[in-house]
Amino acid sequence: MADGIRLGVDIGGTFTDVVLEGAGPRQSTKVLTTYAAPEDAIVEGMHRVCAAAGITVSAIGQIIHGTTLATNALIERRGARTALITTEGFRDVIEMRTESRFEQYDLNLTLPEPLVARHRRYTLRERMDADGGVLIPLARADIEALADDLAHGGYDSIAVGFLHSYVNAAHERLVRDVLAERLPGVMVSLSCEVSPQMREYERFNTTVANAYIKPLMKSYLDRLKTRLRDEGADCPVFLVHSGGGIMDLRTAADFPVRLVESGPAGGAVFAADIAARHGLDRVLSFDMGGTTAKICLIRDQSPKTARVFEVARTYRFKKGSGMPISIPVIDMVEIGAGGGSLAQVDALRQIRVGPESAGSEPGPACYGRGGDRPAVTDADLALGKLDPEGFAGGRIPLDPAAAAAALDRDLGAPLGLDTLEAAHGLAEVVDENMANAARVHAVENGEDLTVYTMIAFGGAAPLHAARLCEKLGIDRCLVPPGAGVGSAIGFLRAPFSFEATRSVFMRMGDFDPAAVAALFAEMAAEARAFVRSCDADAPIGSEHKVYMRYSGQGWEIPVTLDEAEARAPDAATYLARFEAAYAALFGRTVQGMEVEITVWSVNAATPGPPVAPLDPLPDGADMQASLQRDLFDAGSGRVVSAGVHRRADLAAGATALGPALVTEEETTLVVPASRGLRVLADGCIDIHARATP
Secondary structure, three states: OOOOOEEEEEEOOOEEEEEEEOOOOOEEEEEEOOOOOHHHHHHHHHHHHHHHHOOOHHHOOEEEEEEOHHHHHHHOOOOOOEEEEEEOOOOOHHHHOOOOOOOOOOOOOOOOOOOOOHHHEEEEOOEEOOOOOEEEOOOHHHHHHHHHHHHHHOOOEEEEEOOOOOOOOHHHHHHHHHHHHHOOOOEEEEHHHHOOOOOHHHHHHHHHHHHHHHHHHHHHHHHHHHHHHHHOOOOOEEEEOOOOOEEEHHHHHHOHHHHOOHHHHHHHHHHHHHHHHOOOOEEEEEEEOOOOEEEEEEEOOEEOEEOOEEEOOOOOOOOOOOEEEOOOEEOOEEEOOOOOEEEEEOOOOOEEEEEEEOOOOOOOHHHOOOOOOOEHHHHHHHOOOOOOOOHHHHOOOOOHHHHHHHHHHHHHHHHOOOHHHHHHHHHHHHHHHHHHHHHHHHHHOOOOHHHOEEEEEOOOHHHHHHHHHHHHOOOEEEEOOOHHHHHHHHHOOOOEEEEEEEEEEEEHHHOOHHHHHHHHHHHHHHHHHHHHHHOOOOOOEEEEEEEEEEOOOOOOEEEEEOHHHHHOOOHHHHHHHHHHHHHHHHOOOOOOOOEEEEEEEEEEEOOOOOOOOOOOOOOOOEOOOOEEEEEEEOOOOEEEEEEEEEHHHOOOOOEEEOOEEEEOOOOEEEEOOOEEEEEOOOOOEEEEEOOOO
């Protein structure tokens, strides 16, 4: 099917991006997201790209979809009426959290409320030990009595999380069986299936989140499949999960928590594909849309992954203030800095931007859809970065007067600034927020961003990427073709994949090669079976990891193993791999301490698209712009005259010096005075620092 006609769809907080490939030149479009019925925007975009390609909707052979619906439901607390069943004595785990303070000196610190209130959390008398042995048997009669109580509660969904069920899931499965008999219409999520990993707070919270959004997502996915079929697109529909792979509709409906980062994951896959095509081993992926900005480190053409991430952070996206979700995920930092992010002046007379967003309804003030507060897009328009008549291909005309009025009222008047100064202040704050997030993310991972290449995509990223490079000391930035719909293109590059994990504690002094080999074989069989259920014919590769730490440490680091090291485990090899990874991250190892393995994982995936060699780059002439536009250049702090070029007119090898603007239907690329650009053989625009005299 990879060679057929395929549709990629990314529902974002502001725009729904639709991309069609396999029917001649790639077609793409952006449609304002329709919150009440997200499938409406998908259908509109699908018909639009099919008409542009000259095909009927029925010709589409496969649809790959990513969505923010799961994330938004968690953030906005719009989930189902949910109950939690847990081990007696552990009712308050999801409220006690880890007892750590994410803001040490805030005496009025308020922790986020758990998704399930205390009166909806139930317990059963049962207990497993850490090795999976039964300490207290679970009585079926107790489950039946609890089922009667749950029936009176009117619950739509139930999460089940028992202590140490990741080692022995017998009690959780017994609860599911009884509930299926007594409450057949209620959805049930088991922690042993949703997140079979140690640490009960993260595991319970992940299971609760899955249960909370499960009815909503199942309803949406069923509705979407029916609507697409009614429109003529009766083809397989797959979802992109948070780890950057593809899964089928049934699995997505059962484990919707794996969709929480599906859109951003597609963007990281897109950036990794561009990195592979250009042979880049150190890449900073920068994805900025209408609601958020996402930053991801890509090493050796693979995005960095993690086992835990947070959603719905309440303290300006401060780490620790959100809900931890324990699933395989592409590791990235996400902040409220998109085109729709709203600005205000705080009590200290400072400009603050985000995380609140105008979204698509009503949108920034310049959209003319009822929004009257200044957003990043309003500032970009006032600074000359956007053409008010050409935004979104001319389908969304922008109102400069409305943007100026919002900037003047909410920022200019309180601070004594004119319109241009207010817009510049807003843009600098949002750019510095993103730069700070990138710096912290790099430091946490032991990386030096000055040796990295940025790959920028998303509707707003090309507007801000070069300024971000100036702030971060990055010399080179690539803006690929289709940058405005990069995540949707990434969906079409994503493999079918599934990561199986197990929490099995093992000290290196007790390393058991036979048990390790058997564990890896079991996980590989599980992961490969899932991938095979999605694609029966494609070859499947596997990646093996162990998560290791020194005894007494609270968290582990990932250690990658090759196939031979998983099939024929050796303690000395594993230890050497751990010490090398630990030294790379922290600069040194710790002598004389025992090393432990806590989590094991196998990721099975189909191969990605082949990387074709780039054509030789022809010599190109300097581009001469036929149109000039006033542009505020942040680096020099003044208004300059910038040449305006249409991206469709640029030939490979063409060059230009900033200040310049490169326009296309879905975005605009801003080249400041400190940079030059060159068009590469594959259509990527290479923005690079100009040589200093």
